[in-house]
Amino acid sequence: MPHFHVEYSGNLEDKVDMGDLCECIRATAAEIDTFPMPGIRVRAVRVDHCAIADGNPAHGFIDISIRLRAGRPDDIKQDATQRIFEAVSAFLAPAFSHHSIALSLEMRDIDAKLSPKTGTIRNHLGATTQET
Numbered sequence: 001m002p003h004f005h006v007e008y009s010g011n012l013e014d015k016v017d018m019g020d021l022c023e024c025i026r027a028t029a030a031e032i033d034t035f036p037m038p039g040i041r042v043r044a045v046r047v048d049h050c051a052i053a054d055g056n057p058a059h060g061f062i063d064i065s066i067r068l069r070a071g072r073p074d075d076i077k078q079d080a081t082q083r084i085f086e087a088v089s090a091f092l093a094p095a096f097s098h099h100s101i102a103l104s105l106e107m108r109d110i111d112a113k114l115s116p117k118t119g120t121i122r123n124h125l126g127a128t129t130q131e132t
Contacts, residue, residue: 001110001117002035002068004084006044009052009060016062016095018044021088025064028087032080034072038122052102061102064088070109081107 004025008018022042029035029042052059066084068077085105095101 001039002029002041002066004029004040004042005065005067006042006062007047007065008044008062009050010046010048011057012060012062012095012099012101013046015060015099015101016092018046021062021091024087024091025084028084029080032083034076034080035068038125056100059100059102061104062088062092064103064105066105066107067110068107069112069115071112072109077107081105 004022006018006021006025008016012018022044026040026042029040030037050061052061064084066081085103088105089096089103092101092103
């Protein structure tokens, strides 16, 4: 873990490259020691129906939710949250200068007893795949 879930208003589709935003989050998270690289997951979901502030359809939003297993000290989580938020803010600076966008981020702990995990990604890190 962590898992990053990005929700964004559909009106930002042509204003922000969401694939690049996901990569920005992944790359930043990979530089943070408390986030094990094999567990990083970033996904973005377009929201087509929303109402924001005064109802002006030009307003947009990006909301980032970070879920990670409990047990990290608050200062470590606060530092990680700030680093991700700063990287995303810098990435979005060009869009912020021309468009009405609300950015929010929240980190939540997951109770490991209630969240089983399994997978084989660690087995394949660094391996080269050859097509036959």
